[in-house]
Each structure stands twice: as structure tokens, then as C-alpha cells.
Amino acid sequence: xxxxxxxxxxxxxxxxxxxxxxxxxxxxxxxxxxxxxxxxxxxxxxxxxxxxxxxxxxxxxxxx
Amino acid sequence: xxxxxxxxxxxxxxxxxxxxxxxxxxxxxxxxxxxxxxxxxxxxxxxxxxxxxxxxxxxxxxxxxxxxxxxxxxxxxxxxxxxxxxxxxxxxxxxxxxxxxxxxxxxxxxxxxxxxxxxxxxxxxxxxxxxxxxxxxxxxxxxxxx
Numbered sequence: 001x002x003x004x005x006x007x008x009x010x011x012x013x014x015x016x017x018x019x020x021x022x023x024x025x026x027x028x029x030x031x032x033x034x035x036x037x038x039x040x041x042x043x044x045x046x047x048x049x050x051x052x053x054x055x056x057x058x059x060x061x062x063x064x
Numbered sequence: 065x066x067x068x069x070x071x072x073x074x075x076x077x078x079x080x081x082x083x084x085x086x087x088x089x090x091x092x093x094x095x096x097x098x099x100x101x102x103x104x105x106x107x108x109x110x111x112x113x114x115x116x117x118x119x120x121x122x123x124x125x126x127x128x129x130x131x132x133x134x135x136x137x138x139x140x141x142x143x144x145x146x147x148x149x150x151x152x153x154x155x156x157x158x159x160x161x162x163x164x165x166x167x168x169x170x171x172x173x174x175x176x177x178x179x180x181x182x183x184x185x186x187x188x189x190x191x192x193x194x195x196x197x198x199x200x201x202x203x204x205x206x207x208x209x210x
Binding site: 059 | 076077078079087093099100101102103104117119120122123161180181182183184185
């Protein structure tokens with residue numbers, strides 16, 4: 001897994017992204033299932049999936 | 065001696081702390097069975113259960129609208145009280161990129177949480193993770209005993 005570059009990250013805040021081994025965003029979507037569908041439809045294998053948080057989102061410290 | 069996989073903490077793009085330091089999360093990599101993609105999952109010893117974005121469950125073979133859960137648990141969701149359904153699922157633990165190990169498949173109980181706005185798809189807690197994988201977390205690394 002390769003970390004997303006900070007500058008690239010800024011473009012995708014608030015969205016789910018698929019990242020390849022080089023740290024490039026290869027797909028993005030509003031929701032997780034939409035992203036997974038998009039990656040599969042494009043024939044992409046082995047993308048690492050995460051959501052880039054918006055800058056004003058609170059820091060997660062645990063579910064209650 | 066059991067095999068161990070070490071995962072470096074990951075900056076998920078969360079805003080830096082006021083002193084400028086990054087937020088490094090204890091992350092492991094997992095995948096639904098037969099999936100071509102890899103999901104980031106945070107390991108949290110303070111969470112009694114494991115939960116995930118409800119939108120993942122179709123990939124796990126679960127229809128959260130129709131399938132009956134094993135049970136449900138109360139959880140504060142978006143400032144309101146609610147109960148989340150918990151299902152029996154299977155996941156695959158994917159080795160860190162630095163290790164050429166074979167993925168490990170296991171069964172767990174996983175809660176389906178709607179309105180998921182976290183920077184990772186799965187949160188592993190005591191049930192579903194720590195009861196299967198002895199895990200040590202320090203300031204930089206999560207070490208998982210297989």
C-alpha cells in the first residue's frame with residue numbers, strides 16, 4: 001500500500017478513493033459501494049480503498 | 065514461533081493536530097472474499113465490537129434490507145441513539161506490501177453502520193479481531209500474530 005500524496009489528497013476530500021501501488025488515485029466516488037463497482041467495472045485489481053476526510057470533519061476517537 | 069505481520073501506521077489525510085503532527089492510524093488491510101480490491105481497516109482495542117460501512121455488506125454476501133442479523137447492538141450514530149445489525153461474515157486479511165505472505169481468511173461478527181463518514185471502511189474491535197488475532201500496537205506499528 002502506498003500513501004496518497006498530500007497535494008493529491010486535497011482534491012478528493014470528502015470522497016472515497018481507490019489508490020494504486022504508486023499512490024495514484026485511480027477512481028473516486030461519493031460512496032464506498034459506488035467506488036468498488038467503479039473499480040471492478042474498470043478492471044482495476046488491487047486498489048487500496050479509503051475515504052479522504054473533509055477538513056472540517058471531527059477527529060474519530062471511537063464509536064459510542 | 066507464530067508468524068507476525070507488521071503494518072506501519074497510516075496518515076489517512078485527517079487534519080493535522082494543533083502542534084502540526086500527523087494522525088497516524090493503526091491500519092491493517094483486508095478484502096472481501098473474491099474481491100479484487102483492498103480495504104483499509106483501523107484496529108481499535110477500545111471498541112467492544114467490529115463494525116463497517118453498511119454499503120460494504122452486499123460485497124460480503126449480505127442484504128441488510130432483507131437478511132436477518134444475528135443480533136443488534138445499541139450504538140450512538142450521528143448524535144442519535146440507534147441499534148445496528150450484526151451479521152456473520154468472512155474477510156481476508158491481506159499481508160502488508162513488504163511481506164509475501166498468503167492471505168488469511170477468517171469468520172467474524174460485523175456490525176453494519178449506516179451514515180458512515182470515517183476515512184476507513186472497517187473498524188476492528190475486541191470481538192471479530194482481537195479474539196482472533198493477538199495484536200500489539202505501538203506508536204508507529206501494528207503487529208499482528210497469525
